[in-house]
Amino acid sequence: MASYTKIKANNKQGYKWICTLEGPPDPLTGKRKQIPRRGDTQKEAFARAQAVYDQLSRGINAKKNKSLLFEDVAEEWFRVYSKGKVKKRSIITRGVEIKNLNKHFAKRKISTITHRNFQECLYQLFEQGYSFNTISGFKTTANMIFKYAIKNKYILDNPTTDSIIPVKMLTVAEIENKDQLVEEKYLENPTDILYIRSTFLQECNNL
Structure with a gap:
């Protein structure tokens, strides 16, 4: 359960909120620790406290892992x-x-x-x-x-998930040039030319 405390602050509204949550029990001592976090609104303060709670409940020690490069x-x-x-x-x-x-x-x-x-x-x-x-x-x-x-519980999320590898987009001129090169390659192949000729003559004989 969350509890809120209103404190003075040097912001536009003149105050901030501190949200305090009861953290999950320590896996070694079994003791619970309070998690206080502040924000301009109760919602913001709660979100910050909840984020820490989620990390601790999953075994993430944010303070310990904060310096890991x-x-x-x-x-x-x-x-x-x-x-x-x-x-x-x-x-x-x-x-x-x-x-x-x-x-x-x-x-x-x-x-x-x-x-x-x-x-x-x-x-x-x-x-x-x-x-x-x-x-x-x-x-x-x-x-x-x-x-x-x-x-190893150093982080919560994998930043590579759903990342996209960029690909080069061909221009119209490059596509047309590529098609032309493919066409020339096949037409210049002697085997393909003989096949085309034999197919053409066979079709003529069948007329």
Whole structure:
């Protein structure tokens, strides 16, 4: 059950609300802890307190995990991944992909990386000229890192979920040129030409 306290504040309305919830019991001591959070409205204060409650109830220690950087979690995951039944080439590839991901997120606290942040990363990789397959590899590695973080209760959500890999849109001129090249390729193939001729002569004989 939530309780509310009205306090003075230097905002337009001159006051704020503190919402206090009873947190879930500590898994070690069994004791409950109060969760106070403030907001401009009771609704806002409750939402903030509830978010903390949800984290604690799922075993997420927000205070402890607040300082975890992406590069630290990525390194931790890579150590585990490297010791599994994977090919040496896959290990090398994942290592390269982590280096690229670190260019975007290394010093970011992993709990603050959002879906929007990750989608922007994919856009930037696309603009830098990386191929679809290469970007797909980056996304796969990031997905495994964030899944590892969720499994170890470092974060709640996976920011790679539903992210989209950009693709190059062909212009009308490029499409027409591509069709022309395909047409020329088949017409220049001697085997295809002989087949077309034999089919034509056969049809003429059947007339």
